[in-house]
Amino acid sequence: MQDxxxxxxxxxxxxxxxxxxxxxxxxxxxxxxxxxFDGDATGIVHQKAEERVYSDFxxxxxxxxxxxxxxPVFNIDVCIDCQNCWVWCPDSSIISRDKQMLGIDYDHCKGxxxxxxxxxxxPKSLLMFTEHTELxxxxxxxxxxxxxxxx
Amino acid sequence: MAEKYEIKETEVWDGNYAIxxxxxxxxxxxxxxxxxxxxxxxxxxxxxxxxxxxxxxEFVMVESEHAAMSGCVGAAAAGGRVATATSSQGFALMxxxxxxxxxxxxxxxxxxxxxxxxxxxNVRGDHSDMYLGRDSGWIQLDAxxxxxxxxxxxxxxxxGEHLNVRLPVMVHQDGFLTSHTAQNIHPLSDEEAYRFVGDxxxxxxxxxxxxxxxxxxxxxEDWHFEHKAKQHKALMDSRAIIDEVFAEYGKLTGRTYNRVxxxxxxxxxxxxxxxGSSVETCRLAAEELRxxxxxxxxxxxxxxxxxxFDAIREALKDVKAIACLDRSSPGGAMGALFNEVSAxxxxxxxxxxxxxxxxxxxxxxxxxxxxxxxxxxxxAHVDAGHITTSIQQFSGLRGPKLGFFETKxx
Numbered sequence: 001m002q003d004x005x006x007x008x009x010x011x012x013x014x015x016x017x018x019x020x021x022x023x024x025x026x027x028x029x030x031x032x033x034x035x036x037f038d039g040d041a042t043g044i045v046h047q048k049a050e051e052r053v054y055s056d057f058x059x060x061x062x063x064x065x066x067x068x069x070x071x072p073v074f075n076i077d078v079c080i081d082c083q084n085c086w087v088w089c090p091d092s093s094i095i096s097r098d099k100q101m102l103g104i105d106y107d108h109c110k111g112x113x114x115x116x117x118x119x120x121x122x123p124k125s126l127l128m129f130t131e132h133t134e135l136x137x138x139x140x141x142x143x144x145x146x147x148x149x150x151x
Numbered sequence: 152m153a154e155k156y157e158i159k160e161t162e163v164w165d166g167n168y169a170i171x172x173x174x175x176x177x178x179x180x181x182x183x184x185x186x187x188x189x190x191x192x193x194x195x196x197x198x199x200x201x202x203x204x205x206x207x208x209e210f211v212m213v214e215s216e217h218a219a220m221s222g223c224v225g226a227a228a229a230g231g232r233v234a235t236a237t238s239s240q241g242f243a244l245m246x247x248x249x250x251x252x253x254x255x256x257x258x259x260x261x262x263x264x265x266x267x268x269x270x271x272x273n274v275r276g277d278h279s280d281m282y283l284g285r286d287s288g289w290i291q292l293d294a295x296x297x298x299x300x301x302x303x304x305x306x307x308x309x310x311g312e313h314l315n316v317r318l319p320v321m322v323h324q325d326g327f328l329t330s331h332t333a334q335n336i337h338p339l340s341d342e343e344a345y346r347f348v349g350d351x352x353x354x355x356x357x358x359x360x361x362x363x364x365x366x367x368x369x370x371x372e373d374w375h376f377e378h379k380a381k382q383h384k385a386l387m388d389s390r391a392i393i394d395e396v397f398a399e400y401g402k403l404t405g406r407t408y409n410r411v412x413x414x415x416x417x418x419x420x421x422x423x424x425x426x427g428s429s430v431e432t433c434r435l436a437a438e439e440l441r442x443x444x445x446x447x448x449x450x451x452x453x454x455x456x457x458x459x460f461d462a463i464r465e466a467l468k469d470v471k472a473i474a475c476l477d478r479s480s481p482g483g484a485m486g487a488l489f490n491e492v493s494a495x496x497x498x499x500x501x502x503x504x505x506x507x508x509x510x511x512x513x514x515x516x517x518x519x520x521x522x523x524x525x526x527x528x529x530x531a532h533v534d535a536g537h538i539t540t541s542i543q544q545f546s547g548l549r550g551p552k553l554g555f556f557e558t559k560x561x
Contacts, residue, residue, distance in 0.1 A: 031256030033355040034365040134450040
């Protein structure tokens with residue numbers, strides 16, 4: 001069963017969107033130009049997400065979990081690490097390290113279900129469940145491999 | 152390194168050619184453009200300079216004006232000096248992106264050869280496109296002749312890129328009347344022009360990999376208002392910078408510009424407020440009427456946005472009757488100049504009589520004789536002590552006389 005805070009830095013998803021400190025017109029950033037990181041970001045492309053110092057205005061530090069009605073659940077016993085879900089996820093919410101699929105970033109996943117659609121295994125390694133379903137309950141009822149239909 | 156382009160002290164250039172030369176001299180990094188009449192020769196000439204080795208920057212041909220301004224926004228956000236040109240329908244297609252450019256505080260220079268908006272389709276000069284841009288958050292400078300189009304283009308870079316401004320700037324000239332009329336022009340040398348414009352100063356550039364930034368963020372009701380207020384303040388405060396840049400350009404060239412250009416206004420009793428090439432027509436009319444003893448003068452906003460409420464009020468506070476000439480179909484209201492000028496004057500003690508003329512739509516000719524008639528009508532209001540006509544009238548229109556709104560004062 002996956003760790004809910006998989007690969008999370010301390011500041012991933014720590015605030016609701018719109019919970020930033022509100023400031024007056026004289027203090028807002030000119031042109032709404034937003035820093036992605038705090039401090040010098042030289043070489044940051046070589047760091048993993050959880051190693052980076054994201055700014056308070058980066059979506060990394062906000063959670064949008066409340067937007068989700070259904071969530072994907074990942075079953076590591078079936079997964080073949082093909083990376084299809086990682087490629088297709090529109091919100092970079094599939095967490096993979098060294099081509100090993102680890103699970104879902106539930107702070108940023110919107111529950112679109114694309115990962116389930118593109119998963120090629122039988123049974124699928126990712127399935128959609130209602131948001132309140134416990135992970136162990138979801139995994140315990142995982143479907144069996146479906147037989148090929150007789151021609 | 153770009154080839155040296157030979158220019159003489161006096162050249163015979165039309166407005167479009169003059170602007171293309173100013174763009175070359177400013178050493179623009181990226182021009183993304185989609186040509187449209189009557190601004191086509193600006194980018195056509197510029198493309199020629201590129202092909203012949205006179206330009207170091209990039210020239211990007213795109214598939215529409217929306218794409219042209221989008222390319223400009225991207226290049227400006229990346230950290231380059233950026234310019235383009237358009238007119239009319241092309242301007243209309245750019246509008247969405249104009250607001251993006253000003254909101255992101257990108258000092259793009261857009262040179263506009265003013266042209267009517269369809270329907271009916273028309274390629275001639277009126278101010279419909281210029282007026283369409285008036286709430287877009289851009290600085291709008293207006294050139295009344297070809298040399299001014301050159302001068303305003305060089306000044307536009309200096310003004311927009313000033314670190315206290317950082318706003319995009321439009322340079323307007325009248326389509327065909329100015330864009331295609333060749334006149335004597337006294338350009339700066341390449342060295343002088345570039346020294347005046349200066350090196351581009353990057354702000355929050357996306358190509359700074361030590362500090363990655365996001366452009367085009369979404370802000371809802373909790374942030375949007377503060378950002379728009381800050382942007383508006385920058386636009387209002389740019390007035391002082393515009394004055395500074397004009398003064399410096401005056402020292403360099405002997406051609407001194409003002410946010411409001413007054414002509415024969417010292418003791419004027421009647422005045423016309425106008426924009427574009429008609430300003431020179433009205434000045435000729437005022438001169439002729441002065442010879443007949445009529446105290447006529449002309450007030451012309453050089454800077455349409457930010458609107459020079461301060462200087463307009465100062466120029467017109469002692470005048471008795473004023474005609475505001477709007478070269479754009481007002482769409483169910485008074486013309487924009489009438490509205491702005493009336494607003495500027497409402498807070499004066501005198502509150503002079505102000506009337507509105509819609510004129511010259513789709514390039515309809517506006518001659519000295521008609522300007523004189525309008526002056527004389529203002530004189531008639533003064534003599535009668537009240538406005539003797541409809542407040543909004545049409546000048547140079549065929550058919551029965553058309554007018555709207557009557558005065559409540561007598």
